[in-house]
Amino acid sequence: MTQPRVKIRTVAEAAGVSVTTVSLVLNNVPSARVSAETRERIHQAARRLGYVPNEVARQLRSQRTKALGLLGDEVTTTPFAGRMVLGAQEAASKHGWLLMLLNSGLDPELERKEIAALIRGRVDGLLYTTMYHRVVRVPDQLRTMPTVLLDAEDETTDVPSVVPDEQDGAYLATKELLNHGHRRIGFINHSGDIPATWGRLNGYRRGLAEAGVPFAPELVVPVPPVAREGYGATLRLLGAERRPTALFCFNDRVAMGAYQAAAALGLRIPADVSIIGFDDQQEISEGLLPGLTTVALPHYEMGAWAVDALIARILDPQTPVERVLLPCPVVRRGSVGPPAF
Amino acid sequence: MTQPRVKIRTVAEAAGVSVTTVSLVLNNVPSARVSAETRERIHQAARRLGYVPNEVARQLRSQRTKALGLLGDEVTTTPFAGRMVLGAQEAASKHGWLLMLLNSGLDPELERKEIAALIRGRVDGLLYTTMYHRVVRVPDQLRTMPTVLLDAEDETTDVPSVVPDEQDGAYLATKELLNHGHRRIGFINHSGDIPATWGRLNGYRRGLAEAGVPFAPELVVPVPPVAREGYGATLRLLGAERRPTALFCFNDRVAMGAYQAAAALGLRIPADVSIIGFDDQQEISEGLLPGLTTVALPHYEMGAWAVDALIARILDPQTPVERVLLPCPVVRRGSVGPPAF
DNA sequence: TGCGTTTGGTAAAACGGTTTGTCAACGGAG
DNA sequence: CTCCGTTGACAAACCGTTTTACCAAACGCA
Structure with a gap:
């Protein structure tokens, strides 16, 4: 810790060459002409002395920090x-x-x-x-x-x-439900105005349209995207007449609320109602029972x-x-x- | 982006002084003797030119990166x-x-x-x-x-x-339950051998001992600390004769399993059973309904x-x-x- | 032998600051 | 008038590399 740090000059002296040559060899600059023996001597010396270039000096000279x-x-x-x-x-x-x-x-x-x-x-x-x-x-x-x-x-x-690609993700989620046979799909959306809100709504609508399912405005309920609100929204959605058979939740937190609402209503997942989330927040999606099917953000x-x-x-x-x-x-x-x- | 970067020399020339003086003034070195007017001129010039010292050069000379x-x-x-x-x-x-x-x-x-x-x-x-x-x-x-x-x-x-301080945290959690009147407290512990495992067990025991509640080995069940296992352990614990009135969970994931098990058994929280977690993993503790009382790790x-x-x-x-x-x-x-x- | 061309290497100039040592000018004190 | 301390400032060394420009020796060839 206290012995003097070995610098490029130390290596140069040990190998009996100039500092320039050491630099050239150690960085193996293609245009440099150095004999094989000299190269070898330099590498030996560097290794023996445990030479590590000073990154700061290098940065200063090359004007690049990497x-x-x-x-x-x-x-x-x-x-x-x-x-x-x-x-x-x-x-x-x-x-x-x-x-x-x-x-x-x-x-x-x-x-x-x-x-x-x-x-x-x-x-x-x-x-x-x-x-x-x-x-x-x-x-x-x-x-x-x-x-x-x-x-x-x-x-x-x-x-x-x-x-x-929010829209595509929501499209895939919707299709996942459609593919299982669902036709009445509730969507608990975010109530805020951010790209995810309308991106996911568009994806949902595109999925429905492609499957020939008419869009039903009463099936989408926008709320702040937290568990408690998901709980409330789910209660409303599943308590309605002709309730949806599946729920697409804006995110996993909302889905977590939906799970708890379903439990409160005595509905089993997925036997009585299917749920799909968004984000793949693993503490949630893996902690819920059964595990939550969801859409992963490609972080x-x-x-x-x-x-x-x-x-x-x-x-x-x-x-x-x-x-x-x-x-x-x-x-x-x-x-x-x-x-x- | 392309104009030449203003360096200390630029400032020195603009202020009509040497580079040394600029450095001294800008770093206001206490030992430096520079007249008030000169100082002022230098500051003016530096500000006007938008001078920002090159950190790398500074690091090289001072041998410190901060x-x-x-x-x-x-x-x-x-x-x-x-x-x-x-x-x-x-x-x-x-x-x-x-x-x-x-x-x-x-x-x-x-x-x-x-x-x-x-x-x-x-x-x-x-x-x-x-x-x-x-x-x-x-x-x-x-x-x-x-x-x-x-x-x-x-x-x-x-x-x-x-x-x-794992032990103290577990002690506090246990006391929280004891203070509410609980005497039969289940502990779903981690089954692995890490400091948290025995630290929290010690805290739990210390809490009980202090309240004069005898330690009951059948009330502590060690499992891998995930929701699914918490679910199973809770089912066992709450299904037993003379079931515990409260559960201390190794972490919030386990507690999440416990919530779901309680729901499956038709037990309400906290009316029928109290639950306390550990870690304060907010996606969980705030997402569960009711919110999870837990012990925060001081990250x-x-x-x-x-x-x-x-x-x-x-x-x-x-x-x-x-x-x-x-x-x-x-x-x-x-x-x-x-x-x- | 003379003359280009490789080969193998080096000295010195950057990079942009900080720090040390020196110095001229000036103002009292003796 | 000399001496000395103080004030205000600067020149130059230094931090440890990379890179440019140059050079001596050896070589090839007519």
């Missing part, structure tokens, strides 16, 4: 953001890059400061992310460095972004895509701007069966 | 690790430091590589963390730089660590403590090694009431 910043509102806190971070992390590692995390809470002032701190030359690019799929306005400061939006979309069109894949896209743009700023939708696959557990009647 | 690494198994992925990361993050920000995240999955090979990558001079210290309270062996490579264990303990005693606080301790040790290596237990407070929702009989 690090990415992940900046979000409270993204690291939220339950499934973990998978997004993991996807980003592993993609970065794969390229030999590092990931720095920062969250700004919901304080825009802090956000600005943290962006500034990051910008202070520590990262080559930024992932700007939100804790759920949202439309944002990219802060001007971000425009000075390569940026990719993760689980967020910009109003303008000049910054790359990746978000879940891992989005994280990975964003990093790949960001690195590509850092290496070549001419890389075209893409805005992709990633598919949301259905995850089958045990909550969907044929209709009771 | 960044911390958070290295974990799959810590960022797990549901409540988020709060731990957040605590660490905010503590770091408070000191003006940055946090880098890395997770090694469960691949020790990768872990080693990533430590090496981190060590390459990008961070001044490391937080070594696990996704649940565990006893670990600190890799030798870590011993070369300041390290603090987060939610983990080392076998040896020379590295600082912070973990939840946020642990993260913050670890960062504070780490920075202290970086600034002064003589700082004594502490190994702290942080309290686990009871979070009251609606699942505990007086006994049914």
Whole structure:
């Protein structure tokens, strides 16, 4: 811990060559002409001395940090953001890059400061992310460095972004129920105005339309997407005359409420009513009995895509701007069966 | 984006002084003697030009990065690790430091590589963390730089660590039930051998003992800590003769199973049976109806403590090694009431 | 022998700051 | 008038790499 750190000069002296040559060899620069013996001597010396290049010096000289910043509102806190971070992390590692995390809470002032701190030359690019799929306005400061939006979309069109294909996911969920024979499908939607709300509604309607099932407005009830509200909505939906035989829930929390409402009504899942969720929040979907069939948000894949896209743009700023939708696959557990009647 | 970056020399020229003076003034070095007018001129120039020091250059010269690494198994992925990361993050920000995240999955090979990558001079210290309270062996490579264990303990005693006070948490949970009048309290424990298992068992026993309630071995049933097993264990416990009036569950997932078992048995919570959990995993504890009374793991606080301790040790290596237990407070929702009989 | 061309390597200039050591000018004190 | 301490500022060294430009020796060939 206290012995003097071995630097490139140490290696050079040990191998009896210049610093230049050591650098050339260790980075195996293709244009360098160095004899095989010399190369060998250098590698030996480096290994023997346990030489590790000083990354900071390298960064200063090459003006590149090989690090990415992940900046979000409270993204690291939220339950499934973990998978997004993991996807980003592993993609970065794969390229030999590092990931720095920062969250700004919901304080825009802090956000600005943290962006500034990051910008202070520590990262080559930024992932700007939100804790759920949202439309944002990219802060001007971000425009000075390569940026990719993760689980967020910009109003303008000049910054790359990746978000879940909400509509397709909802379409698949609806089809899953239709395929089992359901024709009267309740939809407990989000009451807020976010992309997921109308995206999923569109997917639901598209599914119904494709199967020739008329859309019945009384079957969709919008509520805040939490368990308690899901409980209430389910009670209403299943208490009605000609009750639906299946429920498509905006998310797994709502589905959790639906399960409890079904239990309260004495209805078994899926024998008496089928339920499908959205998000695949595993603490919930795996904890419910029977397991909840749901639609997974591709968080891992989005994280990975964003990093790949960001690195590509850092290496070549001419890389075209893409805005992709990633598919949301259905995850089958045990909550969907044929209709009771 | 393309205009030449303003560096310290630019400011110096604009203010008509030397680079030295600019540095001295902008960092307001106490020993520097610079006239008030000159100072003012420099600040003006810096502001006008929008000067931001190059952090990398600064790091190279001062041999300090003001960044911390958070290295974990799959810590960022797990549901409540988020709060731990957040605590660490905010503590770091408070000191003006940055946090880098890395997770090694469960691949020790990768872990080693990533430590090496981190060590390459990008961070001044490391937080070594696990996704649940565990006893670990600190890799030798870590011993070369300041390290603090987060939610983990080392076998040896020379590295600082912070973990939840499992025993006290379980004691509080038990007391919560006892205070409501319960005397026959089932305990669905973890079947694995980790600190939480025996810590919580000890706390449970201590609570009982203190209240003069004899320990009944048939009331504690160890299972893998997931909902399905909690369901089964609850069925057994509540199906028995002289059934317990309250259940203390190893964690919220188990409690989630217990809720569903209670519903299946036609028992209401808390009228017929009281339930208390552990962990305060909010997707669960807030999603269950009624809300789950549980014991919170102090993840946020642990993260913050670890960062504070780490920075202290970086600034002064003589700082004594502490190994702290942080309290686990009871979070009251609606699942505990007086006994049914 | 003379002259280009490889081969194998090096010296020195960046990169952008911080820190140390030096110095001129000035104002009292003796 | 000299000496000395203080004030205000700066030149240059340094942090540890990468990269550019250059060079000596050896080689090939007429």
